[in-house]
Amino acid sequence: MLSTLGYASVIAALLGAVIMTAGGLVGGFKDKPVLADAARRATYFSFAAMTAAMVVMEVALLSHDFSVDYVARVGSRETPAYYTAISLWSSLDGSILFWGWILSAYSALVALVRRRSDVRLTPFVIASLGIVGLFFYGLLVGPANPFGLVVPAPENGPGPNPLLQNHMLMGLHPPLLYLGFVGLAVPFAFAIGALLSGNLEATWLRDARRWMVAAWAFLSLGIVGGAWWSYEVLGWGGYWAWDPVENASFLPWLTATAFLHSVMVQERRGMLKTWNLSLIIGTFVLTLFGTFLTRSGILDSVHAFTEGVIGPLFLGFIALITFGSLVLIVWRSDRLHAPGTLDGVVSRESAFILNNLIFVALTFTVLLGTVFPLVVEFLRNERISVGPPYFDMVFTPLALLLLFLMGVGPALPWRRTTPEKLRRTFTVPVILGIAVLLLALALGVRRVYPLVTFAFAGFVLGTIGEEFRKGVSARRRIAGRAPVLAFLDLLTRNGRRYGGYVVHTGIVVIAAGLAISGSWKTEREVTLRRGEQLEMDEYTVQFDEVWGREEPQRFVVGATFQVWRGERYLGEKQPRMNYYPTSQQPIATPAVFTSVSKDLYLTLMAFDNDGGEHATVRVIVNPAVAWLWIGGLIVGIGALIAIWPHRRRAPPPALSADLVGSGLEPEPAQPVPEPEPAAVAAHEE
């Protein structure tokens, strides 16, 4: 029953996508509002259908209806309800269902937001989303159908992949990543829509940018969440392994970040039109590439699902999207030509362009490192590995360069500047950078990269601080606001700019956290007897006992440790090993005491099988890891500020006298099209 219902819903969603595509294209090209409207409404239909399919799947999972194929493969009566509910994304077809549902939700939201705006562009945007929908809903109807009927229904199933049912965070990090990944389809749809409609002026770009920021924020949170998951679950004491799938989520993030900067150059100066289009399209292609990596099992990875026919289909879709987009760009190339001018080589536009060069170089490097084993295998039939030591080596210098630019770009004026202004702008940041550098040296840091990171971090914070100081004091003088209110004014009234600075602050916090944990991380592996204590850093760890516990879905062996920090008793911690019937290797669950300054991280490595007299434990004291999570949160908040809609008031009767004569006189009564605040806000929630 559920099986039929779910399948029918997916077919309905596919039908909706057909109408979106056909109606949008015909309605757009032939200028038939009726068809365009039908396409728009079809997004709601698809969304309703996909929601129904999701609900059916959740009901099937939670009621253990093993006659549904997907439930028979990932469900089990022993798995706790929470993990059963989120096992929706623990395997291939379920995750495509989830992906499809998010896509349908985004599409419906786009249709809703744009129901009254820009009748030229919207049908094409809907059609582009429809094309993406055709592929994903098509997968669900065909090769990745999760609703297949199993006859006779088995009594029980194997349960989800042990790694994916081991921590609460599994309920958080994949949805965030999916919201980010799928969200990037929206700016892509705007780009394709603009190319199709032929109207390549700046309005589409402004709308695309907001969707991009939203998706970018989700993606950032998803990446940080993934690092957190890796840290809390995998038990190896690290948070980023340059795993192909981690790289796959990082690549679109890099290009999206590049776009968010270069888009400003186009908005201000009308330059880089083709470049920005390419970045949007490249970002979306990279999300497809990332999904392809995860779904095809083409590269060794923790996350690979290794399934047959989906891989080639994904590859075909990637090829189609890439080829189609490039054809469109070439077709419209005459309208994309923009005579650019650069007044001063030292200017904000130059900084953004340099920023883009580095972001693209980073993307290229990470991509090359990720697929290089394939290249070697193709050419030489040999297997090699490209792992963390390589990525750390090539990534770090470029990332440091970006960190530096982050302190330069925002402080440079557009167009041109003078040496005198430069000196004034950068005095405080440079002093701060040097001060932090000296402090780090005094604290005993001797390695080059951490030192440079600290110095740049101080420099960037100096720049950001200066920007806020200038803004606050200007607002105090102009509007007579109290300092705190003036500060809030900046965030609420020009969220785009000052939210951006908040994001930058978060990135600096993350960079500092990486450098600190890299410099002062200490670890030891010891075998302790009952009652024996280990002193490490300021912690004392005492081993009490080994215990075993039968749980419905697994057998758990844990060791109990008492922990003190200095004189203060922190409590008991129980790092565990979990034995799942479906997994040869036990899955470790580390135990972590987190604090802002440092983490104590315990992983059970081995234990005495008979009697539990001793246990081998890996103890890591890892400073400032919490900064990564805090920094991630700050990035999220900053992005939220940046897209949070603010009220706009009527223009004042006249501008400041100081601006008269500066070539900045207002043009009378040219209405600025309003973005749609309410809808974007709803979307963000």
Next chain:
Amino acid sequence: MRAALGLICLLAFAARPAVAGAAQEALSAAEIDQMTAELAAQLRCPVCRNQSVLESSSGLAREMQSVIRDRLSAGETPDEVKAYFVSRYGDWILLRPEPKGINLVVYLLPAAALLAGAGLLVRQIRRWASSETDLEATVAETQTAVSQATAEANVAPASQTEADLSRKALSEEDEEWIREQIGSLR
């Protein structure tokens, strides 16, 4: 990311001859531990997915660590130990490919691409910078910027008038800020 680790690797490279020399003499237990950890971080755990021998808690990885330790204690240099693992598992075991032969591509291509990109960019910037500022474009741009000067509404309360503003003592910095606001608010 994990900048320090990258650096350790670089230093390990540079320090090679010194380490080889030192291996002749008896190494202290702490030195052996340190070298073992450094080596283990560069070797891939065969039964894991993308973890190093150092990080993995799997039985095989732990035995591999003790093989590394034994071999170092017996006087082998880190290079010899690495070569031993390569002879058994192939280059696959190295998390960072040896910079030789075709592997050079993965080291040189990013640098080459960066340089090429920078070259193109410099050429483009020269072209942009040398082209006369298109007067018409500038005017158009200015007009857009000013039409965006609803911005000003956000900067100053609506009641703000020219007279009000002129009464306030605006520093040069404030003016710059206002101008900046006009541009950045869209």
Next chain:
Amino acid sequence: MKGAGRWLIPILPVPVIGLLAFGLTRDVQVLPSAIVGEPAPDFHLATMSGDSLALEDLAGEIVILNFWASWCIPCRQEHPALVRATETYDPGKVRVLGVLYQDEPSKAKRFMDRFGGEWETVLDPGTRTAIDFGVYGVPETFFLNADGQIAYKHIGPLNWGIIEAKVDSILAVEGATAS
């Protein structure tokens, strides 16, 4: 972007797509071994029955060297094929030899009692021999020719077809060099 040449731009990504397509045609689980064609690493190990066995004792025989463990599910799957090998081949010519991988001898004995098979298994304390052979995991099987060289390596569970093919080809090579 001017002229007809610009229409060549869309086909630029073809090599990358081609590379990924190639990636789909191969099995990531199958890793080429560095030591195929090399002399087998020397070992001198205790057997489960209490004797000891060294590589040199195997000279002149084709050896199916099978790394296994009682906790490994695919090892159960391939077990009948190994049983068949011991029944098919002349004991003096082709020998099956197990190497126990990260397991306890008592559990391994129970496994052999339950699933049958008469061949010897050597113990590998410290997994040193497995690392010497470059073993990734179990089951993994090496085919040694009469000169003690590693002729083939198979990762994952064996079946009779694989054993027969590998042993036959070793026999064929040896027959050719003998005559």
